[in-house]
Amino acid sequence: MAFVKLLKxxxxxxxxxxxxxxxREGKTDYYARRKMVRQDKNKFNxxxxxxxxxxxxxxxxxxxxxxTLRGDVVVAAAxxxxxxxxxxxxxxxxxxxAYATGLLLARRVxxxxxxxxxxxxxxxxxxxxxxxxxEENEQRPFKCILDVGLRRTCVGHRMWxxxxxxxxxxxxxxxxxKNFPGFKPAEEKGAESEYDAxxxxxxxxxxxxxxxxxxL
Numbered sequence: 001m002a003f004v005k006l007l008k009x010x011x012x013x014x015x016x017x018x019x020x021x022x023x024r025e026g027k028t029d030y031y032a033r034r035k036m037v038r039q040d041k042n043k044f045n046x047x048x049x050x051x052x053x054x055x056x057x058x059x060x061x062x063x064x065x066x067x068t069l070r071g072d073v074v075v076a077a078a079x080x081x082x083x084x085x086x087x088x089x090x091x092x093x094x095x096x097x098a099y100a101t102g103l104l105l106a107r108r109v110x111x112x113x114x115x116x117x118x119x120x121x122x123x124x125x126x127x128x129x130x131x132x133x134x135e136e137n138e139q140r141p142f143k144c145i146l147d148v149g150l151r152r153t154c155v156g157h158r159m160w161x162x163x164x165x166x167x168x169x170x171x172x173x174x175x176x177x178k179n180f181p182g183f184k185p186a187e188e189k190g191a192e193s194e195y196d197a198x199x200x201x202x203x204x205x206x207x208x209x210x211x212x213x214x215x216l
Contacts, residue, residue: 029150036145037067049075051144051173053102053162055151059092062105062162064144076112078105095181096206098161106169115142121170127182127201133172141172156181161204 022028039048047066054061060080065072080092080101091097103121110116119141122130132141144166148159160179167173177183182199186192202208 026150036147049142049144050147051102051105051163051166051171052147052149053098053159054149055093055098055158057093060098060101060158060162062101062166064105064109065147076105076108078102078108091206091209093158094206094209095158095161095203096209098158099165099204102162102165102167103169104165106166106171110142110170113142115139115170119170122168125168125201125204127197127199127204129177129195129197130168131172132167132170141170143172143174146173146175153179155179155183156203164200164204 018024020028020030023030036050037048039046050065050067052061052063052065058081061077062079063077064075066075067073078101080097082104083092083097083100086100086104088097088100106121107116110119118137118139119132121132146159146163151157151159153159155178157179160181163173163175164180167175177195178185178193180195180200181203182196184194184196
């Protein structure tokens with residue numbers, strides 16, 4: 001028998017460092033979290049808010065969270081099963097439900113900080129690009145960073161529905177339209193990309209669900 005080099009010897013195991021518990025469980029992307037939580041030195045102890053979006057098998061959960069040394073603190077939360085009280089008895093995990101949940105959270109957060117009168121959000125729902133920071137106000141808008149967890153940020157995903165709802169509700173979340181439904185990238189180099197707001201509006205109103213139900 002040929003000589004086989006022992007790679008994982010006792011020295012290897014003495015120096016082996018166990019990963020963090022939530023990394024071992026496959027629940028947290030610490031590379032992404034570190035970037036979202038890290039605060040500038042000159043802004044020490046200032047809260048850096050995150051707009052957290054998670055999907056389960058039955059519902060969509062949104063939270064406004066900031067990190068401390070003890071752990072994350074939730075400022076406000078909204079889940080899509082609460083939409084039952086607002087006239088949506090079922091379909092709590094589709095794009096339309098995600099939008100409504102994001103909108104509900106945005107209004108709750110602004111009300112908690114007493115900003116609901118100053119930042120009304122978007123009056124008319126048309127799917128067009130909207131940034132609350134572009135409007136002229138004496139006070140700066142409430143800023144959050146989108147936290148999607150381990151989800152892939154693919155075009156047209158439901159998480160963008162929750163983001164759009166929160167933005168239309170009056171929160172300042174840095175984003176662009178390139179991941180929204182209805183966006184078409186430029187086919188040639190130098191050409192302009194297109195964003196079909198009407199297609200996004202139909203998605204928000206759940207037209208795709210309606211068409212599928214009619215087909216059945």
